[in-house]
Amino acid sequence: MSGLPDAFGLDGLRAAVLRAWRDSPTRLTEDTNAERDLRAGGYRDRLLVELAQNAADAAALAGRQGHLRVTVTGGELRVANTGAPLDEAGVAALASLRASAKPEGTVGRFGVGFAAVLAVTSEPRIVSRTGGVVFSERRTKAEAGAGDVPVLRLPWPPGDEEPPVPDGFDTEVRLPLTVPAGDLLATIAAEVPDLLLALPWLARVDVDGRTWTRSAAGADSGGGVVTLSTPETTARWLTHAADGVVWALPVDGSDGETPMPRTEDVLHTPTPTDERLSLPARLFAPVPVEPSRRRVLTAEQARPVLAVAARIYPGLARRLVAVHRPAAVPAVRFPLSEVDAELRDLVLSELSEQDWLPAAAGGDVAGGRARVLPVDAPELVALLADVVPGLAAACGPGAARLLETVGARAIGVAETVEALTGVERTPAWWHGLYDALLAAVERREVDPAELGALPVPLADGRTVPGPRGALLPDPALTESGLPRLGELDVVGLHLVHPDAAHPLLERLGSDRAGPAELLAAPALREAVERSVEDAVSGVDVRPLVDVVLRLSGHGDAAGLAALALPARSGWRRADELVLPGAPVLDVFDREAVGVDGALDVLDETFAESNDRTALTALGVLDSFALVVDDEPAGADHELPDEAAWWDAETPARVYAVRDLDLVADDAWPAAVRLLAQRPETWRALTERGGHAPWWLARFALLGGRAPMEWRMPAAHDLTGLFDPVPDVGLSPDQLAAVGVRGGLPDVSTVDSDDVEDLCDRLADPERSVPLGLTLRVHRLVGEYRRTATATGAPDPPDRVRTLDGTVTDADDVAVLDGPWLLGAVPPTRFAACAAAGTDPACRPGTGGGSDVGTPGGAPVSELADAFDLPLATEVIDADVSSAGEFAAWPDLPAVVEVAELLGAALPDGGVVVHDHLTVAGADVGEHDVAVPWWCRPGPHDTEVLHATDTSDGLARAFAWAAGLWPRRWEIAALLDDPDPRTLLG
Structure with missing residues (x-):
């Protein structure tokens, strides 16, 4: 360094300082104390920080990225840097202790921070391309003549032996160490990143051969990802800078996109302070600090800078990949310092007001306007993006809690469902929504009870609130080819669109529906019931008709007979239509089929284009239709004369044929044959007590009469009473099924109309009825009168048939209850009924009476009640007019012998024997009449018998007294010839 002039005016600087010390003895002490405060206070442990700041300022002044190298050579710590070299202002700043020569925009260019070197040396030197400066505690002490002096007040030029600046660098700080070099280098290396x-x-x-590099590829002037690298490690920070403030957030080294939020840090100004912060990112901000550079000044002084830092903080969040932006939100915790509390509040406020949070629909939304789905279902968020305004892309319980701190509001499931109301989307979209919701339900993040009003798209294009009651189409529905399901406009029929059908809906109350279930749906059935009315009003019912017809081939179509179908004359119910060409059309009355008739013919074109089986399943007739009800409640099946049948039969079930009353009068033989062709209708014809046989017998016409007015050709026992049925081409079974008589009916099968008809026939003088048949009819009438209720009994006939076969007014006839009367009174006075006394149990003395008749005859009391006739013994005026002699039965040897042969006990009493027995009275005539026997009332309800002394007279009296009336002819023969051969031969 020899040969360089004193470019920095060092001699003058020293002279000025020494002069100040001499002029003011306390100034030396003040400078000494100030330097000691700097060294032990604010700049303690900040050696590399201060030297690196000086290097950064030099690089900034030079306008190019700087390089700093730290080495230990010969016991000296040497810190070399590139950039602007040392200048006079810098030297003056170094020697002033209080002043700094840094220009605007630099951090610290040789200001008071250089005092940090005193922690490791007392002889610092700075060498630059422009010159150098040396500080020495030893030389200052000698110069000042004091034992305690400031080191950085008296600058000297370097000696001639001072090595030049290393190649590639512009300035080097050289510090002879007073501390161990190894520990110092380790501390420095830790501070480099x-x-x-x-x-x-x-x-x-570079630190002792180890290199750190800083790169910011792709970053813009406002920040970006900064990479700090060594051969062994790489660290990345996402930075955002504006207005002199820098935020830095660690990001994952593998992709540079995943944030690694900090949980604790300190404020950097840009050197670290002691102000602890809890924000996810590190803050570098020019916050005013105390001289110690450890603490910020008052909160009021720091607030403007902190406000700037908070204002740009959302910009840091926006630099994050959308999915990671919530990581920029400060975690909920207690502040770590007063500055931390102030800064957190400001940051949260800005995050609440600025747009930074990715919205599900795209773009950003301010935290305060955001809605967060507290369900971990990103696919659900994507579907709801344009449904819920301000919906954040972030979701889940954790995101909801975190973003709540910036004003975001969690949107509950019920609110989400409400937002979906009225939304128009494709069925596939709804299916995806149900997928996402079902997954959330199964994870127990969503309560199914909150989904009760979830909209459901229907096959007809509508969307209804709530799955309950909706029908989920079974695959069989779509497989059966129902292209018009979407056209069904049925009020109350909620058939889910096939593309939206989902297990979630079934879980929420929808019912799985195949063809049978759809046909049974109440709403569909109601639509069918009003379909004719709708069609007549102009409503297009064709989709309904098409769907029901197609479904009827796969399910039970019972109860859908009201479906409107096109007829020749307009729309009619299906069960009011007949297939074109159906055989039943040949037997129906022409007036019954047509626009004004009960039936009409199905449109030929429509019939040809639809399945015949499906049409008949709906009730369209191809033959006679059945009415079946296994639990009938009353006569409400619209059968002809059903009420009368119900009164007559009170059926336990209804299995009947419909539309019998529509058959033409001259078509009954063909109609019966048609009924016999099908097992179902034949079964109805042969149903015991059924409506069909009951009605046909009375109202069908064979040869111009009802079947019940005819007898079978072989039913000879009804000859005279009924005419044989003419040949109408029906078999005997068919004739019998429709009510043609094969014999006299049993009392259990007749009603009052039958009884009245039989009586009318007997009262017809044009008929020649055998006496036996007359007796059997009268017996039937009497039995019916006994079993029928008072209201069910027919009125008594005005005319009756007598014993001689003639028909007489009922006022002139009595019921024969005493057979002895026949010997004195003409048979025209008696109704055709046998005399009493045939049953031994009914004879006097056996607890009986005379209230019985001969075989085939009616009990006399029953017939008297039925015909409202008197008993002959009560009204006939006749009595014995001759004299006789009483004989007890044991006193008559012939009678005793006959009784022994017959094994009969002799009755009590006896008989008055007459040689010639006669009776007289008003009903006998003017002369006495001879009779073989007679019976007259005796005392105490007894009878007094009279007989001629002949076998005939005694036999009748004995038979009557012994209760052997049917054997009277046998007794008479034995009295004539009491020989066993008479009895046995």
Whole structure:
């Protein structure tokens, strides 16, 4: 360094200082104390920081990135740097202790911070391309003549032996060490990364052979990713700078995008202070600090700079990849210092007001206007992006809690569902939404109860609130080819669009629906019920018709007969239509089929374009239709004369044929054959007590009469009462099924109309009815009268058939209850009924009476009640007019012998025997009439028997008394010839 002039005026500087010390003895002490304060206070442990700042300032002044090298040579710490060399102002600043020569925009250019070197040396030297300066405690003491002096007040030029600045550098600080070099180098190496980050003009630092580099590729003037590297390590920081403030956030070294938020740091001004901070990023800001550079000045003085730092903080967040921006939000915790509390509040306020948080719909949104979904479902957020205003891209419980500190509000599931109301989206979009929600439900992040009003897109294009009650189309629906499902406009039918069908909806109350379930849907059935009315009003019901027809081939179409279908004369119910060409059209009355008829014919074109089976399943007729009800509640099936049938039968079930009343009068034989062709309708015809046989017997026409008015050709026992059915081309089974009579009915199968008809037939004088048939009919009438209720019994006939087969007014007839009367009174006085006394149990003395008739006849009391006729014994005026002799039965040997042969006990009492028995009275005539036997009332409800002394008379009296009336002819023969051969032969 020899030969350089005193470029810095060092002699003058020394002279000035020495003069000040001499002029003011206290000035030396003051300078000594001030330097001691700097060395032990604010600049303690800041050797490299201060030297690196000087190097950064030199680089900035030179306008190029700087290089700093730290080595130990010969016991000296040497710190070389590139950049602007040492100048006179810098030397003056070094020697002033209080002044600094740094220009605007630099950090610290040889100011008081140089005092930090005194921690490791007492003989610092600075050598630059422009000259050098030496400070020496030893020389200052000698010069000042004092034992305690400031080191950095008296500058000397370097000696001629001072080595020049190393090649490649512009300035070097040389510090003979008073501390161990190894520990010092380790401390310096540890401080290098932070210094490179804080001093952007430094690009490289070498420490004892180890190199750190700083690069900012791709960064702009406001910041970017700064990389700090050594051969062994790489660290990256995302920086953002403006208005003299720098924020730095560590980022992952592998991609430079993933933030690694700090949990604790200190404020850098740019040198580290003791003000602890808890923000995720490091702050470099020119905050006013105390002279010690350890603490900021008052909060009021620091606030403007802190406000600037907070204002640019969202810019740091915006430099992060969108997904990582929430990491820039300070974690919720207690502040670490007063400065930390002030800065956190300011930062949170700015994050709340500025747009920085990535919105799901794109762009950024301020924290205070953001909504956060507290469900960890990014796919759900993406779907809701344009549904929920201000929805943040970040989601999940943690994000919701974190962003709440910047004013964001968590949007609950119920609020989300509400926001979805009225939203128009494709079914596929809704399916994706359900996917995301179901995943959240299964993770138990969402309560299914909150999804009750979740919108559901329907196949008809509508969207309804809430899955409950909606029908999820089974694959069978779409596989069955239902292109018009989307056209169904059915109020209340919530059929989910196939592309939106999802298990979540089923979990929330939707029902899985195949063809059968859809056909059974109440809303669809209601639409079917009003479809004719809708069609007539101009509503397009074709989609409904098409869907129901297609579904009917895959499910139960029962109950859908009201579906509107096109007929020849307009729209009609399906069950009011007949297939074109159906055989049943040949038997229906022409007036019953047509625009004004109960039925119409299905449109031919429509019939040809649809499946016949599906049409008939809906009720379109190709033959007679059935009405089936296994649990009928009453006569409400719209069957002809159903109420009358119900009164007659009270059926336990209904299995009937519909539309029988529409058959033409002359078409009944063909109609019956048609009914017999199908097992279902034949079964209805043969249903015991069923409506079809009941109605057909009364209202069908065979040969101009109802079937029940005819008898089968082989039913000879009804000859005279009924005419044989003419040949109408029906088999005997078919004739019997429709009610053609095969015999006299059983009392359990007749009703009052049947009884009345039988009585009318007997009262027809044009009919020649055998006496036996008359007796059987009267017996049936009597039994019916006994079993029928008072309201169910027919009115008594005005005319009756008598024992001789003639028809007489009922007022002139009585019921024969005493067979003895037949010997004295003409048979025209008696209704066709046998005499009493046929049942031994009903004979006097056996607890019975005379209230029985002969086989095939009616009990006399029943017939008397049914015909409202008197008993003959009560009204016939006749009595015995001859004299006889009483004989007890045991006193008659012939009678005793007959009783023994018959094994019969002799009755009590006896008989009055007459040689010639006669009776007289008003009903007998003017002369006495001879009779074989007679019975007259006796005392105490007994009977007094009279008989001629003949086998015939005694046999009748004995048979009556013994209760053997049916054997009276056998008894008479035995009395004539009491031989066993008479009994047995």
